[in-house]
Amino acid sequence: LGKNGCVLYNYPEDALMPGELRDTNQKSKGINDLTLRERGVLSDALKDGSLTLKRFRAKDFPRTLLASRKPVIYGEAPGPESPHAFG
Numbered sequence: 001l002g003k004n005g006c007v008l009y010n011y012p013e014d015a016l017m018p019g020e021l022r023d024t025n026q027k028s029k030g031i032n033d034l035t036l037r038e039r040g041v042l043s044d045a046l047k048d049g050s051l052t053l054k055r056f057r058a059k060d061f062p063r064t065l066l067a068s069r070k071p072v073i074y075g076e077a078p079g080p081e082s083p084h085a086f087g
Contacts, residue, residue, distance in 0.1 A: 001072040005062040009052045010076040012041045017073065051077070 001008065011017065015038040022033055034042070045051035056065075065072065 002065045003062055004066050005056045005058070005065065006072065007056070008073045009054065009064075010045070010050050012045050012051065013076055013079065014038065015041045017075075059060050 009020065016033055018030070020033075031039070042051065054061075
């Protein structure tokens with residue numbers, strides 16, 4: 001994402017983050033790591049517009065983004081029943 005100057009906003013809490021490992025995997029396998037339910041969560045978030053991808057067009061933005069420690073994926077706020085409700 002960062003190499004292309006892209007930032008994701010409101011990534012669903014109920015879906016495995018890109019690069020995050022499942023207990024059963026030795027390495028990340030991209031979309032194949034997601035369960036059918038997680039794929040549905042991502043699909044629904046894209047369809048309803050809550051998951052957004054913003055591409056920054058400035059020529060130096062990807063280089064600046066990669067040199068920084070800023071995230072390229074921002075998760076949505078946890079729900080009230082989430083075990084992550086307090087960060």
